[in-house]
Amino acid sequence: xxxxxxxxxxxxxxxxxxxxxxxxxxxxxxxxxxxxxxxxxxxxxxxxxxxxxxxxxxxxxxxxxxxxxxxxxxxxxxxxxxxxxxxxxxxxxxxxxxxxxxxxxxxxxxxxxxxxxxxxxxxxxxxxxxxxxxxxxxxxxxxxxxxxxxxxxxxxxxxxxxxxxxxxxxxxxxxxxxxxxxxxxxxxxxxxxxxxxxxxxxxxxxxxxxxxxxxxxxxxxxxxxxxxxxxxxxxxxxxxxxxxxxxxxxxxxxxxxxxxxxxxxxxxxxxxxxxxxxxxxxxxxxxxxxxxxxxxxxxxxxxxxxxxxxxxxxxxxxxxxxxxxxxxxxxxxxxxxxxxxxxxxxxx
Amino acid sequence: xxxxxxxxxxxxxxxxxxxxxxxxxxxxxxxxxxxxxxxxxxxxxxxxxxxxxxxxxxxxxxxxxxxxxxxxxxxxxxxxxxxxxxxxxxxxxxxxxxxxxxxxxxxxxxxxxxxxxxxxxxxxxxxxxxxxxxxxxxxxxxxxxxxxxxxxxxxxxxxxxxxxxxxxxxxxxxxxxxxxxxxxxxxxxxxxxxxxxxxxxxxxxxxxxxxxxxxxxxxxxxxxxxxxxxxxxxxxxxxxxxxxxxxxxxxxxxxxxxxxxxxxxxxxxxxxxxxxxxxxxxxxxxxxxxxxxxxxxxxxxxxxxxxxxxxxxxxxxxxxxxxxxxxxxxxxxxxxxxxxxxxxxxxxxxxxxxx
Numbered sequence: 001x002x003x004x005x006x007x008x009x010x011x012x013x014x015x016x017x018x019x020x021x022x023x024x025x026x027x028x029x030x031x032x033x034x035x036x037x038x039x040x041x042x043x044x045x046x047x048x049x050x051x052x053x054x055x056x057x058x059x060x061x062x063x064x065x066x067x068x069x070x071x072x073x074x075x076x077x078x079x080x081x082x083x084x085x086x087x088x089x090x091x092x093x094x095x096x097x098x099x100x101x102x103x104x105x106x107x108x109x110x111x112x113x114x115x116x117x118x119x120x121x122x123x124x125x126x127x128x129x130x131x132x133x134x135x136x137x138x139x140x141x142x143x144x145x146x147x148x149x150x151x152x153x154x155x156x157x158x159x160x161x162x163x164x165x166x167x168x169x170x171x172x173x174x175x176x177x178x179x180x181x182x183x184x185x186x187x188x189x190x191x192x193x194x195x196x197x198x199x200x201x202x203x204x205x206x207x208x209x210x211x212x213x214x215x216x217x218x219x220x221x222x223x224x225x226x227x228x229x230x231x232x233x234x235x236x237x238x239x240x241x242x243x244x245x246x247x248x249x250x251x252x253x254x255x256x257x258x259x260x261x262x263x264x265x266x267x268x269x270x271x272x273x274x275x276x277x278x279x280x281x282x283x284x285x286x287x288x289x290x291x292x293x294x295x296x297x298x299x300x301x302x303x304x305x306x307x308x309x310x311x312x313x314x315x316x317x318x319x320x321x322x323x324x325x326x327x328x329x330x331x332x333x334x335x336x337x338x339x340x341x342x343x344x345x346x347x348x
Numbered sequence: 349x350x351x352x353x354x355x356x357x358x359x360x361x362x363x364x365x366x367x368x369x370x371x372x373x374x375x376x377x378x379x380x381x382x383x384x385x386x387x388x389x390x391x392x393x394x395x396x397x398x399x400x401x402x403x404x405x406x407x408x409x410x411x412x413x414x415x416x417x418x419x420x421x422x423x424x425x426x427x428x429x430x431x432x433x434x435x436x437x438x439x440x441x442x443x444x445x446x447x448x449x450x451x452x453x454x455x456x457x458x459x460x461x462x463x464x465x466x467x468x469x470x471x472x473x474x475x476x477x478x479x480x481x482x483x484x485x486x487x488x489x490x491x492x493x494x495x496x497x498x499x500x501x502x503x504x505x506x507x508x509x510x511x512x513x514x515x516x517x518x519x520x521x522x523x524x525x526x527x528x529x530x531x532x533x534x535x536x537x538x539x540x541x542x543x544x545x546x547x548x549x550x551x552x553x554x555x556x557x558x559x560x561x562x563x564x565x566x567x568x569x570x571x572x573x574x575x576x577x578x579x580x581x582x583x584x585x586x587x588x589x590x591x592x593x594x595x596x597x598x599x600x601x602x603x604x605x606x607x608x609x610x611x612x613x614x615x616x617x618x619x620x621x622x623x624x625x626x627x628x629x630x631x632x633x634x635x636x637x638x639x640x641x642x643x644x645x646x647x648x649x650x651x652x653x654x655x656x657x658x659x660x661x662x663x664x665x666x667x668x669x670x671x672x673x674x675x676x677x678x679x680x681x682x683x684x685x686x687x688x689x690x691x692x693x694x695x696x697x698x699x700x701x702x703x
Contacts, residue, residue: 048559049530154647155415184414184586189630189641196639211559214589214632218641241634255564256634257589261612264593270568272561275531329635 004074005173005205006037006060006093011069013055017280027280029055031229033069034309037173042199042206044220044237046213046252048276052229053209057175060207061095062086091121091169098178100158104150110136110161111146117168132168139164140194156187160194167198173205180215192218214256217241225249228279228287230303235311243320245313247271247292250326259330266328286316294319353511353542353576369547371442375402376547376580377426382439382449384418384425386651392436393652396422397604399439401597405547408574408581410595410612412588412627414648418604419584420552425449427464427550428456443548462492465541465579469553471533475525481536482521485509488540508539512569531562538566542573549573551583555590567593588627592616597684600624603649603659606678610685620687620695622664658690666691666698 011033014026030052037043045053058064060071062078070077073092081089094117097103104113114132118124133146139160150158159179166174176195180188196219198204210216216223217237224234225248233246244250251272258264274291277283286304289295294317304314323329370376384396396418403409413419424430426441426448441448444463446455460466468474476484485505490496496504502521509517512535525533534554541549551570555563571594573579585591591598591612598615600608600623608621619625629642646663649655655662661671670690678688681696689695 048561156647185588186414186586186627186630186644187647189632189643192632193640193643211561212632213560214634217634217637218632218639241637252561253634255561257560257563257567257587258592259589259631259633259635260616261592261595262617270564272564275529275559275562275565323634 003039004036005039005041006207007070007072007075008033008035008056008060009070009072010034011056011059011071012067013052013059013064014067025280028229028282029279030059030066033226033229033231035224035231035234036309037205037207039172039205040199040203041221042208042219043222043224044208044210044216045224045226046210046216047226048211050228050276050279051226053226054177056226057095057177057207057209061093061175063095087121091117092171093173093175094166094169094171095175095177096159096162096166096179099182100150100155100162101182103162104158106149106151109147109149110141110153113150113161114164114168117165121169135164135167136161138198139167140190154187155183156190159183159187159191163191163194163198167204171204173207175207175209177209178211179208181210181212188215195219211252212256213252225252228276228282230287230314231306232288232315233313234306234309239311242322244322244326245318245320246288246315247294248288250321251291253323253326256327258328263328263330268327271326286314353572370405370444372445373402374404376405376407376443377403377582378440378442379426380440380442382422382425382441383437384421384430385436387434387436388652390652394604394654395651396425399599399601399606401599401606401609403548403580403582405580406574406578408571408583408594408596410591410598411582411584411601412586412591412598413601414586416603416648416651417601419601422601423550423552423582423584427460427466428453458492461488461546462544463547465544465546465549467534467537467541467549467551467554469556471530471537471557472525474537475533477525480522480524481509481528485521485536485540485543488543492544504543508543509536512536512539512542513565514539531558531565534558534562534566535569538569538573542577542579545577546579549579549581551581553585554583556585556587563590564593570594587631588615589631600627603654604651605659606686606688607660608685608687608689610682610687614682614685618682618685618696620681620685620692621660621689622666622691622695623660624687625695625698626665658688666694 011030013030014028017025017027033056047053059066066079071079073089078086078089111132114135115124118128133143136146137143141157141160180191208219220237223237223240225232227248233249244253254271283290285300285302289299299316304316306312306314371378380400382396382399385392385394399422411419421430425437437449439449482505485508486501489501489504505521506517514520514532514535528536555566570581574581595612597611599606602623608624615624626644630644632641644663649659657673658671658676661667676688676690678686681687681692
C-alpha cells in the first residue's frame with residue numbers, strides 16, 4: 001500500500017438559507033463525504049453543477065471551514081488548526097481554479113504570480129527567481145512570458161500559469177477544480193497531457209474535479225460520483241467504466257457526446273433526464289429518485305448508503321452496466337472486421 | 349423528450365412576410381465571400397476572410413474552430429451584430445431573397461427574432477436581469493406580432509417555456525433570470541429564440557457553459573426544433589463532439605478562413621485537412637482512453653498575425669516547403685466536400701492507414 005496522503009472523514013458543510021416561505025433553513029451542500037487519496041494517485045470527483053464537488057474541494061483545501069467531519073493531511077486533522085499553523089501546512093495542498101481569467105491578478109507579471117505562494121510563505125529568496133523561470137518553462141510556456149502580464153495570454157496559457165503557481169511550493173496534492181472546462185477542446189488535450197506528465201515526473205497526487213466523464217477517464221485512477229452533496233458511487237475508475245452501477249453514473253455516461261455521427265442511428269434513450277433540483281428542498285430518501293429510471297416508492301423512505309469508503313454504490317436497485325450497454329460504441333477497427341462491406345448503420 | 353413543439357407554430361394573425369421562405373436557388377441562407385475586418389490603431393485586421401456556404405431548409409450546419417478563428421464573428425455579422433464604425437463587412441448573405449449584409453437596420457430588426465432566432469453562449473448575460481422571464485418572452489413576441497391580447501401572449505409564453513422543458517412554466521414566468529439554474533436559463537433563451545417559429549436558429553456555443561447532462565438535453569431540443577418546426581440551425585462550437593451529435597454539415601474555420609467543409613461524415617470519417625483530423629483526434633474518448641491525448645500542437649494565431657502561406661503550417665504535421673509560402677486554394681475533394689490544403693491527397697492516404 002502506498003502512503004496515504006489525504007483522508008477525509010464524514011465531511012459536511014451546511015449553508016444557512018433564508019427564504020420568504022420557509023424562513024431560515026440549512027442547505028446541506030456536502031453531506032457525509034469520506035475518501036482517501038494515496039501518494040501519486042488521481043481521484044476524480046464527478047457530478048453536475050451544484051452537487052457539492054467544488055465545496056468539497058474548498059473544504060479539503062481549507063478555504064472553507066466544514067460544519068463537521070475531518071480532513072487529515074498525513075494523519076494531521078487540519079480542520080482545527082489555527083490560521084498560522086494552517087499556513088505552515090498549506091504547501092502540501094495547492095489548488096488550480098476553473099476560470100483562468102479571474103484567478104490570475106492582471107497587474108502582476110507571470111513571474112510575480114508564480115512566486116507569490118513563496119512570498120506568502122516567507123520563503124522567497126533572490127535565488128528562487130531562476131527556479132520560478134524554470135517552472136514557467138516546465139508547464140510549457142515560453143520563458144519570455146516571465147515578464148509579461150496575463151492580459152495578453154490565451155486561456156490555455158493562463159491555465160498553464162495557474163498550474164505553475166500551484167506547483168511553486170512543491171505540493172504533494174494538487175486540487176484541480178474543472179481545470180479544462182473553460183478551454184477550447186484542442187487546448188484541453190494539451191493541458192490534460194501536461195497534468196499527466198507532471199504527475200509522472202514528480203509523483204504528485206491529484207483531486208480532479210469535473211463534470212465530464214470522457215475527460216476524467218483519461219486521468220483518474222479512482223472515481224467518486226456526487227449527487228446533491230452525497231457520494232452515490234465510488235471505486236476504481238476502470239471498474240466503474242466497465243460496470244457502472246448507480247443509475248446516475250449511467251446517466252452521466254449516456255450524456256457524453258457521441259464520438260462519431262454513425263452512432264446516431266443506434267442511440268438508445270438517454271438515461272440523464274431533467275436537472276438537479278433545489279438543494280434547499282432535497283427529495284426525501286434517495287435524492288436522485290426524482291430523476292431515476294429505476295426509482296420505486298421505497299426509495300423515498302430511507303437514504304441508501306455507501307458501504308465502504310473505497311468502493312460501493314448508494315442505491316437500493318443497483319444494476320451493473322458497461323459503457324457498451326449504455327450507449328452505442330464507435331470502434332472503426334471492430335467495424336471493419338465485423339462488417340467489411342457496408343458501414344454499419346447505413347442500411348437501417 | 350420534451351412535449352411536442354407544435355404549439356410554437358406561428359400565431360394566426362401573422363404579420364406580412366418580410367422574407368420569402370427561401371432563396372431562388374432553393375437554399376434558405378446563402379453566404380458568399382463574407383469578409384469582416386476590424387479597424388484597429390495598427391490598421392485593418394481581417395477577422396473573417398472569404399466565408400462561403402449555403403444552408404438548406406431544415407438543415408443543421410456546424411461551424412467549428414478555436415477561439416479567434418472568426419466563427420462567432422462570421423455568425424454575428426450575418427445577422428448584423430458586428431456593424432459599426434470600426435468594422436468593414438463585405439460579401440453577401442441572402443436569406444429569403446433579402447441580403448442581410450446590405451439590408452437596412454430596420455429591415456434586419458424585422459427579421460431578427462422573427463425569422464431568425466438567436467441563442468448565445470452565456471444566458472446569464474444575454475437575459476435582462478431586471479425583467480421577468482415572462483416579460484422578456486412576451487416582448488419577443490409582441491415586437492413582431494401586434495394586436496395579441498394579454499392572455500393570448502401569456503398562453504404563448506407558457507407554451508414556449510413548457511416546450512423547452514421548463515417545469516411549472518406558469519409559476520416560472522414571473523421569475524427573474526437569477527432564479528433560474530444555468531440549464532434553465534439556456535432553456536429560456538431557446539424558448540425566446542423559438543417563440544416566433546423562426547426559419548433559422550443561430551446558436552453561438554449554446555452548450556459551452558453547461559454540464560454534459562444539460563448539454564445533451566439542449567442539443568436534443570435543437571434537433572426537435574428542426575424536426576417539428578422545420579427550422580434550419582447554425583451552431584457554432586469549438587467542440588467537434590457536439591457536432592457528432594447533431595450536425596448534417598460542418599464548416600471548419602481556422603484563422604478567419606474556411607479550411608474544410610463537407611457532410612458530417614466527410615468531416616469525421618474522411619477529413620482531408622490535417623487540422624480537421626487533429627480537432628477530432630484531440631477529443632478525449634470515453635470508449636478508448638489513453639494516457640496521452642493527441643493534440644494540435646501550439647496555438648491558433650492571434651488576429652492580425654497570420655502566418656505566411658497556409659496559416660496552419662506552424663502547427664501542421666504534414667507541412668512542407670510550399671506550405672510556408674503559398675496559400676492553398678480550396679479544392680473540391682468529393683461531392684460537396686471542399687478542403688484547402690496542399691496535401692489533401694496525403695491526408696486521404698493518412699486517414700486510410702489510420703483505420
